[in-house]
Amino acid sequence: MTTIDLEEQFMKRVAADEKVEPKDWMPEKYRKTLIRQIAQHAHSEVVGMLPEANYISRAPSLRRKAALLAKIQDEGGHGLYLYCAAETLGVERDTLIEELHSGKAKYSSIFNYPTLSWADMGAIGWLVDGAAILNQVPLCKCSYGPYARAMVRVCKEESFHQRQGYEILLTLCNGSADQKQMAQDSLNRWWWPSLMMFGPSDADSTNSEYSMKTKIKRFSNDELRQKFVDATKPQADILGLTIPDPDLKFNEQTRHWEYGEIDWEEFHNVVQGNGVCNKIRLRERNEAWDNGKWVREAATAYAEKREQRKNESKQVA
Amino acid sequence: MNSKKNYILHLADNGLILAQRLGEWCGHGPVLEQDIALTNIALDVLGQARYFYQYAAEVDGQGKEEDFYAYFRDEREFKNFLLIEQPNGDWAHTIMRQFFYDNFMQLVYTSLLSSSDKQIAAIASKAIKEVNYHLKFSSEWVIRMGDGTDESHKRIQDAANNLWEYTGEFFVPTTYETEMASKGIAPNIASLKNDWHTRGNEIFSEATLQVPQATWFQSGGKTGTHTEYLGIMLTDLQYLQRAYPGNSW
Amino acid sequence: MSNTKNWPLWEVFIRSKNGLNHKHVGSLHASDSEMALENARDVYTRRQEGISIWVVESKNISASDPKINDEMFDPAADKVYRHPTFYNLPDELKHM
Numbered sequence A: 001m002t003t004i005d006l007e008e009q010f011m012k013r014v015a016a017d018e019k020v021e022p023k024d025w026m027p028e029k030y031r032k033t034l035i036r037q038i039a040q041h042a043h044s045e046v047v048g049m050l051p052e053a054n055y056i057s058r059a060p061s062l063r064r065k066a067a068l069l070a071k072i073q074d075e076g077g078h079g080l081y082l083y084c085a086a087e088t089l090g091v092e093r094d095t096l097i098e099e100l101h102s103g104k105a106k107y108s109s110i111f112n113y114p115t116l117s118w119a120d121m122g123a124i125g126w127l128v129d130g131a132a133i134l135n136q137v138p139l140c141k142c143s144y145g146p147y148a149r150a151m152v153r154v155c156k157e158e159s160f161h162q163r164q165g166y167e168i169l170l171t172l173c174n175g176s177a178d179q180k181q182m183a184q185d186s187l188n189r190w191w192w193p194s195l196m197m198f199g200p201s202d203a204d205s206t207n208s209e210y211s212m213k214t215k216i217k218r219f220s221n222d223e224l225r226q227k228f229v230d231a232t233k234p235q236a237d238i239l240g241l242t243i244p245d246p247d248l249k250f251n252e253q254t255r256h257w258e259y260g261e262i263d264w265e266e267f268h269n270v271v272q273g274n275g276v277c278n279k280i281r282l283r284e285r286n287e288a289w290d291n292g293k294w295v296r297e298a299a300t301a302y303a304e305k306r307e308q309r310k311n312e313s314k315q316v317a
Numbered sequence B: 001m002n003s004k005k006n007y008i009l010h011l012a013d014n015g016l017i018l019a020q021r022l023g024e025w026c027g028h029g030p031v032l033e034q035d036i037a038l039t040n041i042a043l044d045v046l047g048q049a050r051y052f053y054q055y056a057a058e059v060d061g062q063g064k065e066e067d068f069y070a071y072f073r074d075e076r077e078f079k080n081f082l083l084i085e086q087p088n089g090d091w092a093h094t095i096m097r098q099f100f101y102d103n104f105m106q107l108v109y110t111s112l113l114s115s116s117d118k119q120i121a122a123i124a125s126k127a128i129k130e131v132n133y134h135l136k137f138s139s140e141w142v143i144r145m146g147d148g149t150d151e152s153h154k155r156i157q158d159a160a161n162n163l164w165e166y167t168g169e170f171f172v173p174t175t176y177e178t179e180m181a182s183k184g185i186a187p188n189i190a191s192l193k194n195d196w197h198t199r200g201n202e203i204f205s206e207a208t209l210q211v212p213q214a215t216w217f218q219s220g221g222k223t224g225t226h227t228e229y230l231g232i233m234l235t236d237l238q239y240l241q242r243a244y245p246g247n248s249w
Numbered sequence C: 001m002s003n004t005k006n007w008p009l010w011e012v013f014i015r016s017k018n019g020l021n022h023k024h025v026g027s028l029h030a031s032d033s034e035m036a037l038e039n040a041r042d043v044y045t046r047r048q049e050g051i052s053i054w055v056v057e058s059k060n061i062s063a064s065d066p067k068i069n070d071e072m073f074d075p076a077a078d079k080v081y082r083h084p085t086f087y088n089l090p091d092e093l094k095h096m
């Protein structure tokens, strides 16, 4: 069969909602798109541990501390599942990690914003995990089997993250004036970056079309963003917090909440590395990786020695 | 009554302060799998701390809750081992601290299983499973590093040498421990010394490490005289509760 | 010395409870089988997902080639007599 035939067959299979598995033939573009997206997703999970890790030591109750630790640990697990899914496409995890560390690979821009108060743990769980869930649920049906399966596991674990965050804010909003102010300030800072998490608007989204066609992606950026706003507005009302968008209004005809203009210039700058935390996050990741090098090497060396001893003792016997 | 409260707080503080240290690794481990593994240990010891604080609150009878004991006691009231508050340093120091501690706590929890205090025995029966696993984990890493590369060997040996002086206080009973031992609530900790050394020596020998020979040991953690590290840790840990007192979180 | 090497990849299989098969749940990296088992425990059973774990180094798995799926699996398609519904029995006969 020619590549063109194979490609045609592949597209037909995908259109019929058949899953693609690692050893199946796939177009190079499909493989590359997947590697890029899954790696980016994995990097986001791992870098995403850092802003929340900033508050582990300061969590204001032991219950909150345990929940936050478990939550951040889950994100590490998500990164791990996703790297493994990417590895089924013939790329090594260490290579991907090095691409992240060199600044070549991207991760979600949201994690380049700083966490400045305890309320940010609430806002991240509520908004950032909330947005992530909207992105991830459709990915459970993604055409690539290993990615879809990883996402099923991720989504199962995500379910407590958002509730955990919302409960933090609920407690603050029912607390003292200081606490409520903390919550509002946090929403003010995280609202717009959360909307940006869905990526550029459909008109400007370069990778979207192919991803939609091959069912890597099932909803457009703007569709998901709208879902997010619609879901989040009533949740903010329950908290008694004001979404920092004077243009936010309900459209009776479309039954959707219309939101104001997103600051795309800020978005592009943060993506390009100009966010307040870009350099700090990458430095921290690099340090952790570099400091871990001798540890990883030690384990490898020990495993090799042990293997060798096993073989030697076999020979003697 | 005070002795019992102090003893329970001693056990609780160990768990909390260790969790606080291990939590610093979260997101910064040498490899994802080990990052996750270490956080599991942090969650286990934090869980142990919470059970003990809750029980301390009951014994104390002041109507306080677990967080009161974690967030509103000062440096001089904390009763954790000096070892536990030592900085993470590199992976070798973190693992060696863990190994010294696990090796000891495995013995402590084993004897607490038959504590005359039912509540302590119940907590111990949960904790012992966790600590058995921790001890396996830390022992294996000590061996891996000791018998790994030249660099890892040097680092883990350094860690052992540096942390050794904080292990002596394990075996020197405070008045509250002596009283608890006399009531069959706590073990006679001096009697655990041999087992701790025997088992430690085995692992060190498999790891091709030298057991440190220093005979001078620091003490004071269990009675609230700490190294300078603890105060800074508490500033961090207690900040929100202290800055906004009277709120719930 | 192969020091800069990635830790090898392992496939993880978990039995969620007695009576069920071990099921593939994902993979991870570990330097040896002992560590792989522990990592599997820490990564894949944090929510009581399992009571037994198998790990196998990924390189030791042989997989069939989807390119020859036709010859591998299609021949089974027309062996309808292997299925109970192939046999016509009177309606009065219940439960067979």
Ligand SMILES: [Fe+2]
Pocket (backbone or CB within 6 Å): A045, A074, A075, A078, A132, A154, A158
């Ligand atoms: Fe996640």
Ligand SMILES: [Fe+2]
Pocket (backbone or CB within 6 Å): A075, A129, A132, A158, A161
């Ligand atoms: Fe999450």
